[in-house]
Amino acid sequence: MQRRLRPLLLWVIGMALPLAADAEWRLSDICPAGFHSRDGGCYLQSFYSGYASLQESGVGGLKTGMPPLREGFTAQQIDLGRLLFFDPLLSVDGDMACSSCHQPARGFTDGLAGSVGRHGEAMHRSAPTLWNVGFLRELFWDARAKSLEEQMKGPLFSQEEMANTPAQLLKSLQDNANYEELFKQAFNDEPLSLGQVYTALAAFQSSLVSLGSRYDLYANGFHEVLTQPEIEGMNVFRSFVARCAECHTPPAFTNQQIAVIGTPEPEGAALDPGVQAITGDASQRGGFRVPTLRNIELTAPYMHSGRFKTLRETVAFYTGGRGHAVPKGEHLSLHWHIWEPDLTDHELDLLVAFLKTLTDQSFMPVLPAKVPSGLTPVATQILTH
Amino acid sequence: MTKIIPLGLLWLSLLVAAPSLMAAEISVKDGESIQGAVNKAETGDVILVYPGTYKESVYVDKDGITIRGVVQDGEWPVMEGEGKRNDAILYSGNDFTVEWLTITHYKGNAIMGQAGNNFVIRYNRVIDTGVYGIFPQFGKNGLIEYNVLSGIEDAAIYVGMCDNVDVRHNEVFDNVAGIEIENTRHALVENNYAHDNTAGLLVFITPGLPIKTTFDVILRNNFVVNNNTANFGAPGSIVSKVPAGIGIVVMAADDVVVEGNIVSGNKTAGIVVTDLAFITDISSDPESEPNPDRMVFLDNLMFDNGADPVADVKALMLTQFSRSGPDILANLGSAQEPDNCIINRERYTSFGVKKWSECERKDTADITTMRIPGGAPNEVVTTENRTKLLYQGICAGCHAYNMRMIGPPTLTVQALYRNDPQGIADYIAAPHKVRTDYPAMPPQGHLSPDLRREVAEFMLNVTK
Numbered sequence: 002m003q004r005r006l007r008p009l010l011l012w013v014i015g016m017a018l019p020l021a022a023d024a025e026w027r028l029s030d031i032c033p034a035g036f037h038s039r040d041g042g043c044y045l046q047s048f049y050s051g052y053a054s055l056q057e058s059g060v061g062g063l064k065t066g067m068p069p070l071r072e073g074f075t076a077q078q079i080d081l082g083r084l085l086f087f088d089p090l091l092s093v094d095g096d097m098a099c100s101s102c103h104q105p106a107r108g109f110t111d112g113l114a115g116s117v118g119r120h121g122e123a124m125h126r127s128a129p130t131l132w133n134v135g136f137l138r139e140l141f142w143d144a145r146a147k148s149l150e151e152q153m154k155g156p157l158f159s160q161e162e163m164a165n166t167p168a169q170l171l172k173s174l175q176d177n178a179n180y181e182e183l184f185k186q187a188f189n190d191e192p193l194s195l196g197q198v199y200t201a202l203a204a205f206q207s208s209l210v211s212l213g214s215r216y217d218l219y220a221n222g223f224h225e226v227l228t229q230p231e232i233e234g235m236n237v238f239r240s241f242v243a244r245c246a247e248c249h250t251p252p253a254f255t256n257q258q259i260a261v262i263g264t265p266e267p268e269g270a271a272l273d274p275g276v277q278a279i280t281g282d283a284s285q286r287g288g289f290r291v292p293t294l295r296n297i298e299l300t301a302p303y304m305h306s307g308r309f310k311t312l313r314e315t316v317a318f319y320t321g322g323r324g325h326a327v328p329k330g331e332h333l334s335l336h337w338h339i340w341e342p343d344l345t346d347h348e349l350d351l352l353v354a355f356l357k358t359l360t361d362q363s364f365m366p367v368l369p370a371k372v373p374s375g376l377t378p379v380a381t382q383i384l385t386h
Numbered sequence: 387m388t389k390i391i392p393l394g395l396l397w398l399s400l401l402v403a404a405p406s407l408m409a410a411e412i413s414v415k416d417g418e419s420i421q422g423a424v425n426k427a428e429t430g431d432v433i434l435v436y437p438g439t440y441k442e443s444v445y446v447d448k449d450g451i452t453i454r455g456v457v458q459d460g461e462w463p464v465m466e467g468e469g470k471r472n473d474a475i476l477y478s479g480n481d482f483t484v485e486w487l488t489i490t491h492y493k494g495n496a497i498m499g500q501a502g503n504n505f506v507i508r509y510n511r512v513i514d515t516g517v518y519g520i521f522p523q524f525g526k527n528g529l530i531e532y533n534v535l536s537g538i539e540d541a542a543i544y545v546g547m548c549d550n551v552d553v554r555h556n557e558v559f560d561n562v563a564g565i566e567i568e569n570t571r572h573a574l575v576e577n578n579y580a581h582d583n584t585a586g587l588l589v590f591i592t593p594g595l596p597i598k599t600t601f602d603v604i605l606r607n608n609f610v611v612n613n614n615t616a617n618f619g620a621p622g623s624i625v626s627k628v629p630a631g632i633g634i635v636v637m638a639a640d641d642v643v644v645e646g647n648i649v650s651g652n653k654t655a656g657i658v659v660t661d662l663a664f665i666t667d668i669s670s671d672p673e674s675e676p677n678p679d680r681m682v683f684l685d686n687l688m689f690d691n692g693a694d695p696v697a698d699v700k701a702l703m704l705t706q707f708s709r710s711g712p713d714i715l716a717n718l719g720s721a722q723e724p725d726n727c728i729i730n731r732e733r734y735t736s737f738g739v740k741k742w743s744e745c746e747r748k749d750t751a752d753i754t755t756m757r758i759p760g761g762a763p764n765e766v767v768t769t770e771n772r773t774k775l776l777y778q779g780i781c782a783g784c785h786a787y788n789m790r791m792i793g794p795p796t797l798t799v800q801a802l803y804r805n806d807p808q809g810i811a812d813y814i815a816a817p818h819k820v821r822t823d824y825p826a827m828p829p830q831g832h833l834s835p836d837l838r839r840e841v842a843e844f845m846l847n848v849t850k
Contacts, residue, residue: 034792034828035783048779051765054501054524055549060596061524062478062501063447064765213780215832221779222772223837224425224447236445240472241494241517250524251500256596261669284670323622334669336594337623343493363828364783 026179026373028077028186033208034364042073047212048221049252059136059257060250063220067212067252071135071149074204077187082205083366084183085198087381090173090374092163094119098379099156099202102128105368106383108299109209114267114307118161125273127307132296132362135207136253142305144259144290145279149203171195179373205366211295212252214361220252227358234355242342243319243352254294254359260336261288264304264318265326272328273305284334287327298360316352320344420444420453420465427451429768435487437461441468443492446477449766455486455509467492467515474515477502480764485509495521496535499528503762508532517620518544519561522551524597527762531555539618540625541566541588545573547597550758554578562619563588563628564610567639569595572602574756579609584617584630586610586652591638592624593662593671600639604750605647610634612651627665629654629696631711638662638676643750645684649691649713654699656691656734657683659726660717677720682745683728688713692735702737712737773844781841784827787850794824796848803846810842811835 032043052066059068085091086099102116103109109131115123126142134140139147146152156162157170174180175193184193187201216235218226227235239246250256259276261284266272276288289305297303302310309315318326323339344352368381409430412423416438423433429450436456440463444453453475455463465474465487473494475484482499483506489496496512499505499522507530512519514537522528523546534557535542541563545551547570554576558564564580566588567573580586587610591600610633619626628635631654636642638661649656658664662676692711695703699711702718716722716738727745767775784793803809815838819826830838 031790031792037783037786037791038789046778046783048775050778051775053763055526055547056597058596060547062499064478064480064767065501065524213783217779218776218833218837219447221775222448222767222769223776225834226832226837232445236443236476237472239476239500240443241498241521242472246500250596258594258596259669259671260594280672282670284668288669334667335622336669340620340622363830365828367825 026183028183029080030076032076033079033366035210035212036072036079036208038076041075043076043079043208044072045070045210047210048217049212059253062251065252068136068138068257070210071203071207074200074207075187078201078204079208080205081183081187082201082203082208084369084372085202086205087369087378088372088374089376089379090177090372091157091165091170092119093165093169095374095376097163099153100378100380102156103131104380105365106380108132108296108362110300112301114302119164122161124161125270126305127302129292130296130300131206131209132211133253133293134209135203137255137293138257139290142289143276143279149206150199153199153202167195170198173374174198177374179375183373208364208366210364211361213363214295214359216355216358217252217361219358228354230351230354231358232355234351234353235358237344237348237351238355243344243348244338244340244342245319245352247338248291248336249294255291258291259285259288260291260338261285261333262339263287263324263327263333263335264306265308266306267308270306272331275305287331287333294356295359296362298357299362312353312356313349316344316349316356320349414440416440424448424451424453429766435463437463440465441471443467443471443473444475446475446479446482449479449764449768450481451477451479452483453485453487454483455488457486462486462488462511464488464490465492465496466490469493473498476500477505480504480766481761482506483508487511488513490514492516495519497521499523499525501525503527503764505529511535512542513537518542519558520544521546523547526550527758528552529757533557536560538562539620540623542583544568545570547595548573550756550762552576552755552757557581558586559583560615562615562617563625564613566590566625567600567603568592569597569600570603571599572756574604574606574753575608576604576606577608579611580633581609581611581613582615583613584615584619584625585628585632585635586613586649587634588625588628589634589636589639589642590624591662591674591676592665593674593676594669598671598673598675601641602756603639603641604643604645604753604756605634606643606750607646608648610647610649610652610656614651614653624665624668627667629698631655631694631696632658633691634658635660635664636678636681637664638674638678640675640679641682642678642680643682643684643747644686645682645750647686647688649686649688651693652691653694653711654692654696655711655715656688656713658715658717659721659738661719661721663719664717679720679725681721681726681728681742682747683714683726683731683739683742684745684747684749685730686734688734706737708735710735714739716742773840776837776841777844777848780830781845785845787848792825793827794821796845800846800848803842805846807839807842807846810845811838814838814842 036043054066140152276285303315432452474489488511490513492515495518496515501524503526505528512535519535519542538561542558542561543565557579559582562584564583564586568590633649633652634657695711713734714736722738727743814830817827
């Protein structure tokens with residue numbers, strides 16, 4: 002972990018300094034790492050650009066195309082989104098930013114079981130990673146948002162989170178001369194609008210792409226980059242005994258479906274009804290969106306409630322027996338792939354070894370040393386623990 | 387016509403011959419490792435597995451590999467899972483063939499594909515493996531033929547989320563499900579012998595999967611006989627919910643042709659057509675269309691079905707004053723609607739087909755295969771082109787040939803490092819900031835020195 006983060010730290014500092022020295026606010030006209038400029042927009046170039054997938058579903062095996070990405074935003078929109086993302090001006094009290102719960106140093110999560118709300122209260126779900134979030138069709142653990150734009154209105158305007166109002170958010174940006182200028186740069190001098198805020202944040206989040214892990218090298222023909230235990234772990238992962246790959250399907254490592262798997266809540270907490278609370282459908286009780294496993298090494302604790310502190314505990318859940326953690330008196334329509342695979346301790350260790358090959362932060366964005374509001378940007382330090 | 391055929395053959399022979407120009411044969415003898423041979427193999431190679439017992443799981447992540455058992459005097463190569471190994475053969479490569487193996491006692495599947503187009507799985511014997519016998523998933527264009535499978539607690543042959551697959555000349559018996567076509571389009575299931583399973587042939591949509599449809603399936607000229615084995619599926623599995631004694635089940639699939647089958651001795655019903663309500667206690671999926679649409683039932687030979695139906699079917703049949711199950715059961719709901727059709731319906735005992743229309747089509751003789759002529763196109767990864775992939779997958783994300791991106795143009799790098807690939811290889815392991823107008827590049831230290839050198843040489847030779 003330390004070995005991997007140290008170069009990253011040096012690199013981020015190296016990138017952040019020139020910006021700090023630059024007094025004038027000017028958005029980048031260069032697409033971020035991994036993106037090519039075409040017809041004025043930024044488009045991803047990756048290992049997977051040349052591959053197809055059945056029905057463009059983005060699910061398959063090693064050499065399968067990714068799901069469609071939200072792309073084509075301009076370099077300026079992405080860059081503006083980057084500044085907004087770290088700027089606590091977006092919260093009503095001026096002390097929370099998107100990056101409060103989606104911290105770059107923690108795989109764009111917060112390292113907590115439940116995120117911390119506006120008044121320090123513990124929220125009941127774990128902040129998901131934003132790596133590869135632009136490939137997702139539905140967002141939130143309960144899949145209630147169908148776009149990034151829809152999703153972000155949740156935390157921005159929730160009383161428990163950033164607690165802003167649309168009118169107040171718009172006004173605070175309009176009142177800031179730096180932002181007034183930057184929005185003009187990103188949106189052709191059109192009057193500043195909330196729609197532009199959502200577009201810019203969606204643009205930045207969609208640029209957080211992680212497809213250059215050691216696993217990706219293996220998948221594209223470089224078999225020597227994985228160790229023997231890692232390959233064995235991959236084979237357990239995709240075996241029809243462990244069945245991990247049936248839902249965490251490559252190359253996105255999620256099939257983007259809802260699954261009822263019956264993980265435990267924190268001690269003493271009531272069962273989280275998940276998707277049922279949105280749809281009212283009892284068969285979806287305890288159902289959650291299958292999360293990606295990319296950069297999973299960085300995003301502990303795990304599951305919707307953050308109940309599992311380590312990857313080892315997490316993989317062990319799946320061999321604990323179908324429904325073993327479902328509270329007495331609850332009936333859940335458990336997913337058919339939750340069964341009793343009877344994995345050995347050694348196989349669980351191998352699974353963890355494989356999961357760590359999915360780590361790749363090479364397209365970490367430049368973390369701003371200052372933001373246009375003049376407030377202190379949130380969570381722009383890289384931690385080394 | 388006489389001109390067309392030789393031309394076609396010529397093309398075919400070219401297609402077949404092209405990879406074999408460099409193809410090698412790698413022999414594996416008893417006591418040696420099949421995986422060891424796969425690791426050595428390159429695209430187009432054939433691995434010959436001689437009689438013996440092979441206690442291993444084999445994975446194939448390369449394109450164009452054939453694993454071929456050598457059967458001598460009735461002695462087969464046997465892959466033995468001893469009840470503790472997961473899957474016998476796992477493949478993700480395209481153009482994969484596996485044939486002439488006996489596979490037994492694995493915990494998971496005998497032969498399992500995850501993606502991998504143009505697969506061929508034939509002449510294999512699969513006995514008492516855990517979950518599925520043959521299970522290609524996410525594959526396009528495949529052939530499964532002349533396999534014999536028994537003793538499997540889910541589907542013996544399970545085609546899941548695939549397109550363009552032929553399943554023919556297989557024998558499946560003593561399994562829970564014989565042959566299952568699930569969330570798959572364009573499948574021909576022909577000339578198979580499905581007997582003594584819980585259910586013989588199944589054409590399903592399973593909800594909650596990322597690929598949502600099943601349509602354009604032909605079940606033709608199969609023997610579907612005496613499928614009355616008590617269900618021994620794992621608790622919670624989809625097939626564990628299928629009642630025993632059914633020849634053919636079509637659930638939620640569309641455009642299914644049933645023609646020329648001999649369906650007899652199945653004690654609950656010969657053929658059941660149903661919507662998704664058939665499977666209970668499963669999390670619902672609003673994106674899965676639950677209704678079976680446009681069945682086409684042509685001439686089939688059916689008799690002696692429904693002798694001892696399960697309670698639900700018995701209750702249905704009592705409404706038409708019969709105690710035995712039918713040849714054809716269209717379940718309550720959309721399965722009974724007139725978008726479905728049937729010919730010579732008077733020959734069969736039936737339930738729920740009164741409103742079905744008369745089919746215009748009388749046979750499907752014009753359709754000989756569901757596979758794609760010439761195969762599905764693939765991006766083949768070989769030891770020759772993988773460096774190009776690496777360059778495109780990683781380097782080209784930030785370096786265009788002659789245009790500024792977040793990294794300097796490739797031309798500029800070429801000018802700086804002319805004749806010095808090692809210089810690039812060293813730099814990218816731990817990049818430091820060189821130019822004030824560009825950010826430092828992300829480190830590539832996870833690439834081995836050889837790989838960095840390889841891709842550096844490639845970069846110096848890029849010409850556009």
